[in-house]
Amino acid sequence: MRIPPSYPMALLAALITLTPICILMVLASDSSSYFDSHNLAILGNTLALMGLTVLGSILIGVPLAFISAYVHLPFKKAWLVLFAAPLAIPSYIGAFTLYAAFGPGGEINNLLGFETPPMYGLSGAAIVMTLYTFPFVMMTTRSSLLSLDASMVNAARTLGMSMTQSVFNVILPRVVNGIAAGALLVALYTLSDFGTPAMMRLDTFTRVIYVEYNAFALGRAAMLSLQLMIIVGFLLLIESQIKTATERNGRPLILFPSKLQLGAIFTLFAPVLLMAIGLPLTIFFIWLARDGVSNFDFTIAWHSTYASALAAMVAVIVAVPVAHAALSGKAGRIMERVTYFGFGIPGIVMGTALVYGGLQLPFLYQTLGLLIIAYMLRFLPLAVGSIRTSTEHLDPSLVKSARVLGASPREAFTRITLPLTMRGIVAGGALVFLESMRELEATLLLGPTGFETLSTYLWRVYEAGYFGRAAIPGLLLVVISACGLAIMMSGEKRNQFEY
Template sequence: MIFRRISWWLSGLIAAVVLSPIAVLCALGLGADLDFGGSLPRILGNTLALAALTMVGAVLLGVPLALVTRYASLPGQRFWVALLCAPLAVPSYLGAFAFFAAFGPGGEMTALTGIATPSVQGLAGATLVMTLYTFPFVLLSTRAALAGLDASVVDAARTLGMSLPMALLRVVLPRARNGIAAGALLVALYTLSDFGTPAIMRLDTFTRVIYVEYNAFGLGQAALLSLQLLGLVALVLLLEARTRTPRERPGRPLSLHLSPAVKVLSLLAAVAIGLAALALPVAVFTLWLLRDGFTGFDPSYLLNSVYASLLAAAGTVLLALPVALAASAGRSGRLFERIAYLGFGLPGIVLGTALVYIGLQLEFLYQTLALLVIAYMIRFLPLAVGAVRAPLARNGRDLSGAARSLGASPLEAFRRVSLPLSLPGIVAGAALVFLEAMRELPATLLLRPTGFETVGTYLWRVYDAGYFGRGAVPGLLLMLVSGLAVMLMIAGEERLAHRSTR
């Protein structure tokens, strides 16, 4: 009982820490100047336009590819699904950096081919990049919604004279609309929170202007803009929470017999996406590496990234344990768990702005590594909680109760039963937090100690200074980290599938 109370109090304290940045932003925003020189409608318009256009682009790419990869028999099916999902693991700012450097007057494509290419700056370029790196949200959610549909309904529509394309449009897709909507809302959430792509493409969205205001020492105005961005994020989260895909009784799986021409077009589309989202950044960074070598890159930047990410991973899983234990024990614990999940909805630039003010009030934290690690822990706590909570929810409570009935103390039951059951989730959660912290950009830019350079901040610095060739090493390193993230996700899915089969 005492052990459960300790986990409850700890999870309540963690929930309060997660809520503190929002409270700070509210306090700062109340005293801020509301006059933005008439630019607020433009900033809002750019932000909403980017989110809306990216959602449309992601749906137009993701839904047809989900239909083909779910229902059609393609050669090398698993390879094409993995290729189409891979852009999700790559930070969009890497793609934006590569596109920005490759296209336009004086770009790498013009230098190599002598052919003038259009610039990709502004709303069009940002939409293109965001669509390429977010459409897998729609692809995955639509594939999941399509998985349980019964083919007999489509067969009945076909027998009534409906063509196959019309049956897919009027029978299949309406039954998967909630899955499509869920993926589209995740795309909107990612787009609203992204800082690197709009900044590199020089599009004034909330995230970019917040960073500009912060650098101009307008912390109050940055907080006010952050609150407005949080309002948009909260609206998307509310809509996403209300979107649930209805379950159907499983029946005969649907199978599409596509013509060779349609199969070839589908594979060509997958190849084009892979070239644009994956091959182009690798080619650009490799070209710079061959041309400029390791100029300007200090190995200590990589060590700094690894060190901060390791601290964040260790601290986050330690915080996740009491939250997961309290959530598995009662209703109030589940409330604290939901509050902990708010951290993932806080854009990095918003969280950084709030923690900068907290650091100014607590001088022992200001511009310290501890404050940066705290930001990582708040931001990525949901990853660790979800990984730790799953094994506990599955069978930890019953086995722990059995151990208690056999005379074990609460601490002993935790040490000998709950902790070993949670160990795979702890390792997976720590790995996910480590990888995400390595790639986090806006919070690191705002909160890193003076002179503490990471791989991400160095990449941003060389972009800002125009020394693009020096971005080769950090760009390739971050691509490698992204590849590890994909491998970790695939390995986790295979383990879950193996356990389900057993």
């Protein structure tokens, strides 16, 4: 049987993806203790933060999903963008600005003259994580709500149920899987995030792994990384079992609220959006007005752009054969799923593993090449998914016609398949670029000496206490992240039309 030409490259990508896990196992074998009382405290903090964040995201995200899907709002598209806008701000930027805004001597105290409670610890981290992850629940739940046929709700209303009873007895049971899918995304994001717990001074796995790395205790850091990976792997297993229910498209449910109800909606959710979007942007503009731009070296922005662009190009080159292998047979689909492990590995864990790998290969240690490899392994699935989706919608008869007319497989690929899937390739590369620009943890551990990026500059400014200098890099990262959100939202619109 002839092996598809995309298989060798896809197999190589899958093996490289598994390399960090193998490295961690080797490193962890040198650790003197596998689990102690300190580990128990770290585990408790991590699970508590995850649980509180998931709960908060559901309490905010599900009502917003219902409102954006069913309630007839003026300027409805603008409201949807506004509800999803917290995704455009990396959580560590939110943590930075909220930490600086609250508490005695904070920006709110300085501007308005009254003290607010400080924002740190478990409560502060949970608030920040909830503010920047609830859109995950909102988007997945909204997608499930839009797929429902309103006839069952109308039947329930006809049989005497109130609208509130219909929501709890008819609608919510049919979108539980959508809510669960969003909640698992929130849990995975919370487990992998380093910046927020670190800035909020909460000892979670990611923060302690970084501390152990800085103390040159690679074995201890590796053991903690593997313990974190076990939790992540368990969540990924649960996620793979969740299948969102689909129904035949029918009449959509549309609710027309009164002015009083619109006012209640605004009163409930305006503070959430102001805290998540308005306050961080206001703090950055205050710092910008106070300190100006003279203290910022724009070479840092070039470093971020250059490294992220290289990562995007490498990821696309690797993703093309992986995506085609996934469509060529069962073995190819397995290799594609293996590459998704990289996306599930937290950046701090990936960085810890690759530091040791770099030490064994001196020509890679503390080089830009090693950082690009980390970005590629972390965000390769973004490119693979985008390219595979565009390739799936390609009419196979076009390639067959080219072959019948005498084109070789390579010519058919370069002249037919590649041009017709270019939009997916560009979108995948753009997502890798944008996520690489935001990446903090792996960049802190693997960045070459003197190679500062926007995210690591923000971290250094936070550590040094020179908060005013964070304005320019913070605003640049928000703009870059907004571009990523625009790509995600446009992808959602295309999917609605295509399916």
